[in-house]
Amino acid sequence: MTFDRAGYDKYAYEPFAVTVDLAVLTVRDGALQVLLVERGQEPYAGHWALPGGFVEPHESAETAARRELAEETGLADVTGLHLEQLRTYSEPGRDPRMRVVSVAFTALLPHAPEPQAGTDAAQASWLPYDSAGPLAFDHDRILADAHERVGAKLEYTCLATAFCPPEFTLGELQRVYETVWGTTLDRPNFRRKVLATPGFVDPVPGGARLTGGRGKPAAVYRAGPATALHPPLLRPSREGRPA
Amino acid sequence: MTFDRAGYDKYAYEPFAVTVDLAVLTVRDGALQVLLVERGQEPYAGHWALPGGFVEPHESAETAARRELAEETGLADVTGLHLEQLRTYSEPGRDPRMRVVSVAFTALLPHAPEPQAGTDAAQASWLPYDSAGPLAFDHDRILADAHERVGAKLEYTCLATAFCPPEFTLGELQRVYETVWGTTLDRPNFRRKVLATPGFVDPVPGGARLTGGRGKPAAVYRAGPATALHPPLLRPSREGRPA
DNA sequence: CTGTTTATAGTCGTGATGACCATTAACAGG
DNA sequence: CCTGTTAATGGTCATCACGACTATAAACAG
Structure with a gap:
């Protein structure tokens, strides 16, 4: 335990707060929507922000993200859904009050129940990605990074x-x-x-869904066991994309 | 991230230490090699570990990573080289002494000067990736993640x-x-x-390198302006790859 | 019954890719 | 000097993935 005791003391009185931020995306009404909460306190009171919260001493960032997601959305089943670490944002000054390092996650939801506002937020709601105005802190950038990541992963994963x-x-x-x-x-x-692509989707044996409306009934599929796409399904008409 | 004052107080006396870990890779002697330091103190004294260190209050994780890289390798020019955030490791217990959240980075070096040991390490050295035995902490996993990430990025970037x-x-x-x-x-x-692939490599006008040994002299190229590969250069003979 | 909408089934030409083969230019060693 | 080896370079060819496009089927709206 002789290791870096000086370092411990040095940073003990200038601690880092560690939080998680969640970019929760869904497709609703034919539009990409994102789960946002309205902040009740300063700074950025009244602004929309990504849901998130502190990582507690006993849990990992992943666990904290899953807990916060359950709290914010009221979802009972957050065990099976897709949750992926995006990146960590650590610029000094990204929170005007103190030093906060935030681990950002991306989550994808299928059906999108209406969220109920948690204890910390004035309200919580799904908002269209395009009209998600200026968000609090650096959440605009986090959200944009999440969108780019998800778009890229659609190309080569299931x-x-x-x-x-x-x-x-x-x-x-x-x-x-x-x-x-x-x-x-x-x-x-x-x-x-x-x-x-074998394993991407599996046909449901007896199923043909009446779409409730127009058109020929479509065959019904379930997600297959595959996780990767070979070959990839590339976005059309792009010469160069960001690395 | 809708914390309030109560949150501040609650975590002020159980702070997180924030560190960076660096998976610095190079190709030397026809093998993939990684920069490692030998720990001088417990825990894991005598074990090899990834270089890294504490994030200081005034700097971002990226800045800290670049500073640590300069310190550990003795490189004067760390401004231009490739440094990429890998992911953040936050499992409780990954450091037996206290709660440490570590932001891992991957760096790629071309020529690989011999490193000099820093203040915290008994020695620093390049070791082949394959024989990089059990490392300290969860650094085996970080290193494997870095390898996978770099391998994947070779496919669709320059x-x-x-x-x-x-x-x-x-x-x-x-x-x-x-x-x-x-x-x-x-x-x-x-x-x-x-x-x-336009922009991947640019030919050097007058150059034809005598490889010093066998074979026909090869044309010499420089890195081009492109960053992405279209279409990608896929790894051969893989049916499914990890997402 | 007609038009619209959506699903499904093809066709066809282009281009990327993998598996090869051939030639050129250097050196090593007899 | 000659020959074998090594690596760079140039090329062929069949296959396959893909984009663009056409056609048919099955539902509903009016």
């Missing part, structure tokens, strides 16, 4: 099914891609690619 | 040039891919792909 309910049609899956990427895709080609 | 000196041959570049991936690549096909 992540898109995390936006879908347990059973879905290829049209719904395609709308996920189109919504996150902000593009339109050719339906037959999308279909060909998805079905050509 | 990152490989970060392993090469300012001027290099296509053979050297190919050896980077083969070393990191642990595979062999077809030379003409590799050549075709690299040269077909």
